[in-house]
Amino acid sequence: MARFHPLPVAGVDRLTDDSVALTLTVPPELREEYRYAAGQHLALRRVVDGLDVRRTYSICSPAPAPDAEGPSTLRVGVRLVEGGAFSTYALKEINAGDELEVMTPAGRFTLDPAPGVYAAIVGGSGITPVLSIMSTLLAREPGARFCLIRSDRTSASTMFLEEVADLKDRYPERLQLVTVLSREEQQAGLPSGRLDRERLNGLLPALLPVERVAGWFLCGPFGLVQGAERALRDLGVLRNRIHEEIFHVDSVAPPPGATTPAHSTVTARLDGRGGTWPVQDGESLLDTVLRNRPDAPYACKGGVCGTCRAFLVSGEVRMDRNFALEREETKAGYVLACQSHPVTEKVELDFDR
Numbered sequence: 001m002a003r004f005h006p007l008p009v010a011g012v013d014r015l016t017d018d019s020v021a022l023t024l025t026v027p028p029e030l031r032e033e034y035r036y037a038a039g040q041h042l043a044l045r046r047v048v049d050g051l052d053v054r055r056t057y058s059i060c061s062p063a064p065a066p067d068a069e070g071p072s073t074l075r076v077g078v079r080l081v082e083g084g085a086f087s088t089y090a091l092k093e094i095n096a097g098d099e100l101e102v103m104t105p106a107g108r109f110t111l112d113p114a115p116g117v118y119a120a121i122v123g124g125s126g127i128t129p130v131l132s133i134m135s136t137l138l139a140r141e142p143g144a145r146f147c148l149i150r151s152d153r154t155s156a157s158t159m160f161l162e163e164v165a166d167l168k169d170r171y172p173e174r175l176q177l178v179t180v181l182s183r184e185e186q187q188a189g190l191p192s193g194r195l196d197r198e199r200l201n202g203l204l205p206a207l208l209p210v211e212r213v214a215g216w217f218l219c220g221p222f223g224l225v226q227g228a229e230r231a232l233r234d235l236g237v238l239r240n241r242i243h244e245e246i247f248h249v250d251s252v253a254p255p256p257g258a259t260t261p262a263h264s265t266v267t268a269r270l271d272g273r274g275g276t277w278p279v280q281d282g283e284s285l286l287d288t289v290l291r292n293r294p295d296a297p298y299a300c301k302g303g304v305c306g307t308c309r310a311f312l313v314s315g316e317v318r319m320d321r322n323f324a325l326e327r328e329e330t331k332a333g334y335v336l337a338c339q340s341h342p343v344t345e346k347v348e349l350d351f352d353r
């Protein structure tokens with residue numbers, strides 16, 4: 001199960017005016033716990049005015065090989081969100097030598113290196129997990145090629161510009177790099193503008209053999225990911241070849257008329273121990289569990305990160321929204337506890353499965 005540990009900050013590197021990369025040191029005894037797959041993220045936690053504030057940030061460094069030791073450092077990308085409780089702190093206050101509460105890696109936006117053609121469409125900070133995916137794949141799998149299509153406002157606001165250029169230098173034949181800037185004309189390359197569904201429909205077949213791409217990785221703001229997914233579906237790409245990670249979605253009101261049945265209870269198993277507790281009207285199953293088990297895993301509480309994934313053992317739930325679980329996972333019986341409300345009087349969840 002996901003756990004927090006205090007990890008020292010080894011360095012804070014400024015990437016752009018509004019973003020940094022944080023490097024964290026992992027002591028030898030925790031290296032196996034922090035072993036990660038390319039594309040996973042870490043939740044960071046701090047207490048502000050008595051409230052537990054958690055945010056997830058993707059790891060940007062290459063993943064350790066399965067037969068190598070777990071990582072001695074972890075590097076994540078953090079972009080400033082206006083008014084963001086954690087990102088403001090990360091950009092303005094965190095220094096090398098500080099300690100941060102860091103959850104063990106999680107997330108299923110991952111790629112196991114294998115030969116083939118892969119592609120990503122990313123916007124803004126969506127480059128962060130894809131940088132880890134690309135660098136891991138290209139280093140470990142000589143039979144793999146990668147096409148990165150990235151969209152940013154200007155080159156000055158582009159995160160990991162140098163790291164991506166270095167990868168291109170190292171793998172000129174196997175990495176194809178396409179940049180679209182929305183607010184700046186490039187001397188060479190594509191005209192400026194938004195990377196929307198219509199534009200991608202025309203662009204993608206000209207760039208690569210769409211039907212041969214084994215995995216598409218879409219990451220960034222909701223609008224970009226949704227437009228890219230629709231463009232890929234227009235081009236006949238199968239749903240199971242498309243992987244998505246959305247970085248931020250606005251909160252939504254619960255659907256009208258949705259209520260919790262009277263006397264609802266949730267039974268949950270967590271880290272080998274179980275319990276049964278009453279669900280208060282309107283609250284999510286995660287909130288019920290958290291009131292009784294503060295160690296329940298979560299990060300975003302917004303249906304985006306997937307940290308609160310649990311197996312629905314019995315009963316029925318209604319999920320407000322789901323931007324984290326793949327269709328196969330929901331079919332297999334997994335739910336996001338932070339988005340789930342009971343439909344039946346009794347619901348049973350297993351966080352350990």
Ligand code: FES
Pocket residue numbers: 297298299300301302303304305306307308309324336337338339
């Ligand atoms: S806590 Fe992030 S999806 Fe539930």
